[in-house]
Ligand code: SF4
């Protein structure tokens with residue numbers, strides 16, 4: 532049970548924020564679904580404005596947008612919010628570790644729920660044999676390498692511009708919606724297996740398979756924030772290591788610099804000894820709540836900058852959607 536009023540527990544505030552974002556994602560999904568339905572029903576169902584926030588679910592296209600922007604100076608106008616959110620999450624990783632994973636990502640929230648459910652069910656979460664665990668962790672980096680090579684290395688600016696101008700990119704968000712609302716049997720099966728594995732093993736998807744998390748994890752190595760253990764105050768109880776959702780052996784580290792650390796502050800909240808464990812900024816301990824506030828300021832600041840800079844609403848018109856959405860099923864096949 533989350534006691535959000537326990538101000539001394541930054542992890543509780545993080546969980547509250549996590550659930551607010553989860554609720555917000557569901558709300559955006561429903562609103563976007565109603566928007567799409569309006570066009571699919573040829574205007575028979577009511578019109579709802581399109582929420583640009585759904586573009587946060589287009590990380591691969593965002594990587595293409597980012598390269599195009601860096602090479603040509605052109606900021607994508609079709610899905611500008613996708614690039615704004617992507618840049619925001621990259622900056623957040625650089626400054627406040629993988630806080631995107633532990634504060635914002637709905638998949639991270641779902642993973643946390645499933646492994647906690649598993650812990651209740653079996654009395655504990657299981658651990659994969661260390662050697663295999665290391666091999667499996669490599670998968671997400673291999674996937675990241677694949678996208679980096681494909682997009683950042685191999686794709687020339689002309690191909691990227693052509694992609695961003697194509698109808699497929701224009702309705703990439705609609706295709707993403709259809710992935711969830713018209714799920715194929717194979718996708719359903721894969722998601723079910725991953726969910727089951729997440730019940731047994733903590734954060735199975737995030738730990739082994741998510742290339743987005745891998746990218747953010749690598750950037751997070753440069754973050755000035757680190758969890759730090761103060762040996763003189765530490766009583767070696769091991770509560771931090773046991774609590775860490777990323778299976779980091781906090782108890783035996785002076786400073787956590789792992790790319791797996793999401794800055795979730797679970798270890799800090801579980802430490803019973805005052806002054807033994809803290810999130811630190813350039814080696815100086817700072818309050819967990821300050822860290823939470825900085826994460827939120829970075830997110831809000833990123834989105835606001837995009838909005839004020841005119842990079843939030845799509846340039847596509849009502850008539851464009853009228854023409855494109857009925858084609859969604861055929862595009863990309
Ligand atoms: S080391 Fe602490 S902050 Fe980092 S992932 Fe583990 S519990 Fe969260």
Ligand code: SF4
Pocket residue numbers: 760761764765766767768769770771772781782801802803804807808
């Ligand atoms: S929970 Fe705190 S006191 Fe216990 S081992 Fe970790 S840092 Fe030390």
